[in-house]
Every structure is written in C-alpha cells, then in structure tokens.
Amino acid sequence: MNVLLVYPQIPETFWSFKHALRFVSRQASFPPLGLLTVASMLPLEWNKRLVDMNVTRLADADLAWADYVFISAMVVQQDSARHVMDRCKRYNTKVVAGGPLFRPGYEDFGFDDVDHLVYGEAENILPRLLEDMENGHAAHVYSSPELPDIESSPIPMWSLVHNHRYHMMCLQYSRGCPYNCEFCDIVIMNGRVPRTKTREQVLAELDALYHHGWRGGIFFTDDNFIGNKQKLKADVLPAICAWSKSRGYPFWFLTEASINLADDDDLMQSMVEAGFDTVFVGIESPNEQSLIECNKMPNKGRDLLASVKRIQHHGLQVQGGFIVGFDGDPPSIFRNQINFIQDSGIVTAMVGVLMAPPGTSLYKRLQAENRLLQGGTGNNTDGSTNFVPKMGLEALANGYRHVVTTIYTPQHYYDRILTFLREYQPHGPRRGNFSPRYIRALLRCMWTIGIRERGRRHYWKLFGWTLLRKPRCFPLFTTFAVQGYHCRKVAEGTTRGTQLQPNERRHFA
Numbered sequence: 001m002n003v004l005l006v007y008p009q010i011p012e013t014f015w016s017f018k019h020a021l022r023f024v025s026r027q028a029s030f031p032p033l034g035l036l037t038v039a040s041m042l043p044l045e046w047n048k049r050l051v052d053m054n055v056t057r058l059a060d061a062d063l064a065w066a067d068y069v070f071i072s073a074m075v076v077q078q079d080s081a082r083h084v085m086d087r088c089k090r091y092n093t094k095v096v097a098g099g100p101l102f103r104p105g106y107e108d109f110g111f112d113d114v115d116h117l118v119y120g121e122a123e124n125i126l127p128r129l130l131e132d133m134e135n136g137h138a139a140h141v142y143s144s145p146e147l148p149d150i151e152s153s154p155i156p157m158w159s160l161v162h163n164h165r166y167h168m169m170c171l172q173y174s175r176g177c178p179y180n181c182e183f184c185d186i187v188i189m190n191g192r193v194p195r196t197k198t199r200e201q202v203l204a205e206l207d208a209l210y211h212h213g214w215r216g217g218i219f220f221t222d223d224n225f226i227g228n229k230q231k232l233k234a235d236v237l238p239a240i241c242a243w244s245k246s247r248g249y250p251f252w253f254l255t256e257a258s259i260n261l262a263d264d265d266d267l268m269q270s271m272v273e274a275g276f277d278t279v280f281v282g283i284e285s286p287n288e289q290s291l292i293e294c295n296k297m298p299n300k301g302r303d304l305l306a307s308v309k310r311i312q313h314h315g316l317q318v319q320g321g322f323i324v325g326f327d328g329d330p331p332s333i334f335r336n337q338i339n340f341i342q343d344s345g346i347v348t349a350m351v352g353v354l355m356a357p358p359g360t361s362l363y364k365r366l367q368a369e370n371r372l373l374q375g376g377t378g379n380n381t382d383g384s385t386n387f388v389p390k391m392g393l394e395a396l397a398n399g400y401r402h403v404v405t406t407i408y409t410p411q412h413y414y415d416r417i418l419t420f421l422r423e424y425q426p427h428g429p430r431r432g433n434f435s436p437r438y439i440r441a442l443l444r445c446m447w448t449i450g451i452r453e454r455g456r457r458h459y460w461k462l463f464g465w466t467l468l469r470k471p472r473c474f475p476l477f478t479t480f481a482v483q484g485y486h487c488r489k490v491a492e493g494t495t496r497g498t499q500l501q502p503n504e505r506r507h508f509a
C-alpha cells in the first residue's frame, strides 16, 4: 500500500510568517504534526510519503504513485484542500480526510470529494478504518463520541520531514481546555478535561527530535498548556528541565496558555527553567463587558495589563490574541485595543475579527438571533466574518482596518519593542543565536528593513539602543524586526482587501 500524506497550502495570514521566513531561508513555520502522528499509526509495511504543500510541490507523479491520499486541513486551507481532492479524482486515487475542515457543520463533503471521512481524533478511529480498508469494505464516515486517552498516541514519524525547511518543530503534550469561551471550537473538538501525555512520552518525543538532528525552537501545540498545572509543576516541567540541561539546552520552547499563568510564580519559573521563552495568550479584549459576554473566565475581572507585565518579568515574552466585533464592544474599542497593545509591550499582537465557528455557543446564539451570514474563510485576520455584528459591518471593517494598520506602522511597532525590552529580563538559558543562519538573517534584515523600507529610522534607533543597553536581547530584536516586516506586509494586504462581506465560498447559515 502506498500512502501519500498531503498538507494543503496555508494562504498568507499573520500566522503564516511567510515574509519573515525568507530572512531565515525557511519555507514554513511548522511541519504538519497531525499527519506525522497519523503516519506513525499506519501499518509499518505500508510505504509512506509526506507532501507539505507549504514547502514543496504536489507533483502528478506523487498522485499516480499513491493508492491512498490522506489529507489533514484546517478551515483556512479549504481552497487548496479542494484543489487536491479534485486532482485525486482525476487519478482515481482514494482520499481519506480529517482535521477541523472536515468536521460536520463546515462543508458537506460527499463521496465525490472524499472517500473516507474521519470525524474526531485518529487514535480511536483509525484502527477501525484501517481494518475495513484491509478488508475492502471501508465506509464513508468514521467517528467516535469518545475522546481518546492520548497516552497511547505514538511519536510522530519525523523521518518524513526535512528539518531545514521549517522554522520550528512541534510537540503536543495535552489536548483540551478547562474553560468554555463562547466563540471557541477547541472545547467542542477536544473537550474541557485536559488530556495529557506522560512524562516518558514527552521525553521520548524530545529524544526523537534530537536524534532527527533538530536544534532550535519547539512549539508545544497544546490548546492550553497549563490546563493541568499540578502535573506540569510536579512532574513534566522538572523532567524537561533535567533533559534539556543534560544535553546543553538544544531546544527552546513556545506554547499557548491562558492568562492565569500570571497567578502562579512557581509555574512561570519552572517553565523558564525548562527552556520556555515565549507564550501566546488569548487576551481578546480590554473591554470587561466583551469578556463577560464571551465567557472568557480567566480574563474576567482581572487587571490584564498587570498580568501581562508579570509574565514578562518572569522572562517570558507574551504574544497576544485580540478580537474585535463583540456585541459589547463600544465605538471606542478600536482605540482602546491599540492603547492596550502599545502599553502592554506585546510586540506580536494578532488582532482578528470575531467569527462564529459551527457548533460553538456563539454560533447557536447568533443562529437563534437570525444573525448568521454566508461567509468566513477560517482566517480571522483577513477581515471576513460570518455574522452581522451589532456595530454594523462597515463600522467593524473600518475599525479593524484602523487597528491593524496602526499597530504595525514602524513607529508603533518599534515603540512597542522598546516598551517590552525596557522591562524584559531574560532569565532562562541563553540561546545559541550567533549561527551562520542568524548572521545571514541579520544582514538581510539590515538591507531590507534598514535600507529599503520606509520608516527605517525607527529600526536603526532601536538597533543602537538594544546593542548598547540590552545586548543579550539583540537577537530577539532582530527576530521582532523580521516579524514586524511580515505583519506590515500582511496588514497592507488585509486593509486593501478588507470587506467584511459574506464570502460565497462558504455556507454557514
């Protein structure tokens, strides 16, 4: 059996970091962890190939070779996924599909599109599908109401991946989140009781990446890394810390966590000691009414600015997610979001328009209020949405455009870096940054941003300040400069195309 694992193209978004990756000669941020895990669950004797369309071309010869194509995709990859499925049909190659795009409620994928649909997590569905495939009577849909215990999840098949094409590698320690935000479909997919891997599994995955030759960043792709704080503090983080120390800190880590991380000094300290230096936090809104409306439990009634600063003081850079378009957003929300982002020193601030994914409480509420629209690309930073906002589509579009064009102007962006660097004290192990790749990236950065870009004086001003006042943070400054360049490019594109119109390719209502 020849199995081709295909990861469709991700369009240009703030998260794609496409314009930044050019500086470090990488083609994508992360490899497709889900498909690599599925590859490890397939029979050993089957032949497997991976085509990640974000780093390589899907050739006709690949499709001709394959007996089965396994596709995994997020909603934002829908156009490319459709294209792949059409090509498979031309070659009469059977398609197995899973991932958020193929969940019920998004699009109806019939037999014409996909031969076998996997609704849910592979660990407890794939064995049945594989058995039926072997026996020649596989069904169209496979699902399971149960969420699997991920202690049985195998190590991803890293042998399918070329390290040099990616900026970071990934590792998943847990699935699920204890909270229940109104707009969030993670809890619909992965549940509210965090399921975790064992310490031995995590160390085995680190070993696998180490032996695959990887050195550099690893993204813990958990929904909320601190969903089970007790186990992290007592068991997993000390083990990662000892592992990293014994190998001379070959990796540094990034993850996603809720803002209540700020309440636990021991946890933050353990994370930093283990090698974590960045955490993405869903801030969503500085407007308390909007947080109450969306049931953002960890953020409600909290001094958000103080919490961000507290995490930063512990040596963790905070990246932030922000949302506009809540019913409770006042007309001043756009200015308030900009002020909060600037004051917090959150350099990587991802601002999106509220979306209502099918199955969420928000979707049900808006359906009952007859406010759902056709539309939604799955990319919450392209200005599209799938419902009628209380403030009106035009006001939301204009406000969103104003926020993203403002926060990524060189002046606002470098001001924010300065705010962050002034207070930031890195406590963790020093990263080995002065590699030939880093030097090349620095030279490209000086040429592209320091000589060719408008607003370059802001770059040089902070370049000098960082070298003199915070030399240890200079590599981080270069990373920020490159990321800012990417975000400016995307913001320019977003604002050219911001329409907040129903998108006819999708049908939610």
Ligand code: SF4
Pocket: 177, 178, 179, 180, 181, 184, 185, 186, 187, 223, 224, 258, 282
């Ligand atoms: S805290 Fe984050 S992951 Fe958890 S329910 Fe809210 S949005 Fe979803």
